[in-house]
Amino acid sequence: MAKRTSIMDAHTVSKKLSITRVRVAVRLRPYMEKGEDKICVRGLDSQSLQIINWRNQMETMQYQFDAFYGDTATQREIYTGSVYPILSHLLIGQNASVFAYGPTGAGKTHTMLGNPNQPGVIPRAVRDLLQMTRAATEENWIYSITMSYVEIYQEKVMDLLEPKNKDLPIREDKDHNILIPGVTQKTINNFSDFDEHFIPASQNRTVACTKLNDRSSRSHAVLLIKVQKTQQVPPFRQLTGKLYLIDLAGSEDNRRTGNQGIRLKESGAINSSLFTLSKVVDALNQGLPRIPYRDSKLTRLLQDSLGGSAHSVMITNIAPEQNYYFDTLTALNFAAKSKQIINKPFSQETTFSVLFTSSVQPTMKRPREDADTTAPSQKLKKTKSDSVDESPDSCNESVRKHKLNLASLDPSVVERLLKLDKILTEKGRMETQLLSTPKRERMALLKKWEESQMEIERLKEKQKELEEKALAAEARLEKSNSSDLDFSDSSVSESMFRVPLRSRATSTAKAKKVLRVLPLQGLTNQSNIQEEVIPVVKKSRRKKASSGQENEPSWEVTMRSDVVQSGREKILHLLNNGSIKELKSLQKIGDKKAKLIVGWREHNGPFKMVEDLAIMEGMSAKLVSSFLKANILSIVAS
Incomplete structure (x- = not known):
């Protein structure tokens, strides 16, 4: 009698891609009353600000972003306005990332960590994720949350939860997901568990004193929160969402920070990685075939966040003092470029299937039915005996009797395998097996094949x-x-x-x-x-x-005026509402022009008429006329 063992077979399925843009928020740090330094930046409304033009002090330059938070904005306002809306994507298996960018001394660490009286983005996001998983009432689904915490110090990935793990590699799996092999993962069931692991790990981060900041971050810190949603009944689906919370080190001017020795080397590594980050953003905006993610450990880790598969939010921190003018201007220009980046998030789903394999050969083989010479009565008896030997009850009893064969596996895995085997056994009792022998299966397949051939012949005649x-x-x-x-x-x-x-x-x-x-x-x-x-x-x-x-x-082409007008309306609707992929389906519109159209309408509003394309850079009235003729003919032909 055969002994059977349950084996879990997993395969990953990626859901349909969605398109989203990197959301950029700017936070202005309060003015530090040191001397009589003038203010160079001020906000205009909840989305725009202006900065003095360094070429002409009588002029100003204006910037517009997804959100602008003035010097009186609280930690709660920043979190609820820009970060909280993306957390729900984690529960459906999608990735998200939040990172703070800006010059040193602009308040990035305060935005991400905060203090006991004013908690920042990280503690608020972890608390709300725990509440979301507890409030979820989906039947037969369970949630688990794990955390990892690393820093990138002088182009080396350090494990802050286990400081002995130094210079960890960054890899990419077959589904193009970025991961860190060997990194420590801690399970968190409540906020106390998070505090227990996170506070000691934060003290392991490398900080130092400079002329601009008493506790200047000398590394980029990355907190990874992984949310797994697992189905407890067939088909045993599992959705995995990852949240990256990143506190970047600030760019530094060594003439003002007074860095020397090891501080100077740290500053060089920080500025080099931030320069590579700027190159990645430029390459994404220009649509270059090669994006230099691998030129730095930071950009390699942010590959999912910039032009990847995550819902991304960048919080740019700036300072109002005139002394920070050029650092602030550089940060604003980088933020303006970053908001044009397009990401394509998708749900990462893994489905587990159960297979049964025979661990021991049966004592009696079933005779081949295509060359069988046994009497019908004897064949019937043998078939009955075989079906009794391989019944679900005997198989289940065999698994329970020979549990020692699974001793090499983890006890939790063994327990889950036995539970799955019991579920499938009960399901098998309730259902009737229609095709019980290979011969019947072959006959059914042959019948289907003959029917399909007859259908093909009938369609050919028609x-x-x-x-x-x-x-x-x-x-x-x-x-x-x-x-x-x-x-x-x-x-x-x-x-x-x-x-x-x-x-x-x-x-x-x-x-x-x-x-x-x-x-x-x-x-x-x-x-x-x-x-x-x-x-x-x-x-x-x-x-x-x-x-x-x-x-x-x-x-000559003669067309009705209402056909031409209908074509113009369809083209105008596509220009105002179409995505980059849909715009590229138009004649004479490539990838670069499609991105220009999307950026122009986000900045100036919808097109009132198709001829407004001539206002854009790189477009002329002659080119717009040719574009109109080609697309109207294409619409009529289709």
């Missing part, structure tokens, strides 16, 4: 008949020289309407008439017949005024 009718209709059109063709006669077959437009135009070119064709819907109800005039290509000859000689034949 196609041949329709082609003959189409040829007859085409010959009839070629012989007809009348001004209008009446298709209301019931003797005309439906296949006539499948004649290509080129054949119709050729047959009516001499008569110089407009071909009138009834829509197919009119065939079923003669009382509601309406004629529709379609555009026809006409051949014309133009004579020279001087010599009277004829030019080469020229071709």
